[in-house]
Amino acid sequence: MNWMDMTLGDFQDALASSDPTPGGGTAAAVALGQATALTRMVAQLTLGKEKWQEGWIGAEKAEAICDKTYSRSGELAQLDSDAFDQVMAAFRLPKSNDEEIQIRRNSIRQATLKASEIPYETVVLGMELLSCQEALAVHGNGNAVSDVGVAALLASAAVKGALFNVEINLQSLPEDMGGEMRERVPAIRMECSEISRKIMHAVHERMSQ
Numbered sequence: 104m105n106w107m108d109m110t111l112g113d114f115q116d117a118l119a120s121s122d123p124t125p126g127g128g129t130a131a132a133v134a135l136g137q138a139t140a141l142t143r144m145v146a147q148l149t150l151g152k153e154k155w156q157e158g159w160i161g162a163e164k165a166e167a168i169c170d171k172t173y174s175r176s177g178e179l180a181q182l183d184s185d186a187f188d189q190v191m192a193a194f195r196l197p198k199s200n201d202e203e204i205q206i207r208r209n210s211i212r213q214a215t216l217k218a219s220e221i222p223y224e225t226v227v228l229g230m231e232l233l234s235c236q237e238a239l240a241v242h243g244n245g246n247a248v249s250d251v252g253v254a255a256l257l258a259s260a261a262v263k264g265a266l267f268n269v270e271i272n273l274q275s276l277p278e279d280m281g282g283e284m285r286e287r288v289p290a291i292r293m294e295c296s297e298i299s300r301k302i303m304h305a306v307h308e309r310m311s312q
Contacts, residue, residue, distance in 0.1 A: 105181050106125055106129060106133070106177075106180050106181055106184065107177040107180065107181065114133070118130060123187060123191070124184035124187050124188060125180070125183075125184050126183075126184070126187065127264055127267060127268055128183035128184075128186075128187070128218075128221065128222045128225070128264075128265060128268040129180045129181075129183045129184050130264065131183075131222060131225055131260070131261045131262075131264035131265040131268065132176050132177070132179040132180035132183055132222075132225050132261065132265070133176070133177075133180050134257045134258075134260050134261040134264065135172065135176040135179070135225055135228060135229050135232070135257070135258065135261035135265075136172075136173070136176035136177055136180070137254075137257050138229070138232055138254045138255070138257035138258035138261060139169050139172045139173050139176055139232060139254075140173070141250050141251075141253055141254035141257070142165050142168075142169055142232060142235070142236060142239065142251070142254045142258075143165070143166065143169040143173065144247070144250060145162075145165070145239050145243050145244060145247045145250050145251050145254070146162040146163075146165040146166045146169065146239065146243070147162075147166075148243075148244040148246070148247050149161075149162040149239070149242075149243040149244045149247075150162045150163065150166070152244065155242070155243060155244050155245070157242045158238070158239065158241075158242035158243040158244065160238075161235065161238030161239055161241075161242055161243060162239065162243060164235050164238070165235040165236070165238075165239055168231050168232055168234070168235050169232075171228070171231075172228045172231065172232055175224075175228060176225070176228065179221060179222075179224060179225050179228075182221045183218075183221045183222060183225075183268070186214070186217050186218040186221045187218055189214040189217065189218070190211065190214040190215055190218050192214070193207065193210040193211040193213075193214045193215075194207075194211060196210055212276060212277070212280065215272050215275055215276055216272075216276060216280055216281055218268075218272045219268075219269050219272040219273050219276070219281050219284060220281075220284075222265035222266075222268035222269050222272075223265070223269050223284050225261060225262070225265035226262050226265045226266055226269065226291060229258050229259075229261040229262035229265065229295075230262060230291065230294070230295065230298075232254075232258045233255060233258045233259065233262070233295065233298045233299065233302070234298070236251055236254060236255045236258065236302050237298070237301055237302045237305050239251045240252070240255075240302055240305035240306045240309060241305050241309065245309060245312075248306055248309045248310055249306065249310065251302070251306060252302070252303065252306035255299055255302040255303065255306070256299075258299075259295055259296075259299040262291070262295045263292065263295060266288060266291065266292055266295075269284055269288060270288060273285055273288075
């Protein structure tokens, strides 16, 4: 079952169940999709409106990012669950002799690496989305500035939630696997917090005008 084909209520029930999927990585990707949808809404409410002409450039940039993220976030939600299922399948492989043990170990590692790479893409896309939201908060349609704030909160949750999934999977892998992700994770977490804080400040400033 593709999570994006479910009703919102059915997906929420699936998330609340004791089944291991969907889990946090899928929820993070769904949050990215919701953040993208809200960002696109504000961009569309800004473009073509003379009153908000100062925000057109930022809105066009946001639209371009949303074009890339809108559908991909839903795909990542499904891919995250699929990746976890593949890890579990690898753990179920036979281990009755040395050859089977080695095959099983390699399968687990490759599946776990993939289960790190999927949420890492959510992280990367979430950071791209955050990069366009401050301009929307400052210069976009002022009637929708609170929506930019919600979009930024969701994007930040998507990034930080997906980072948890990246890290927990990398912890079970040898140090020579996933090197680029290991190197980038701490800096991304800090950058996400800094950008989010700036957007929240911009939203509050705009609302107080």
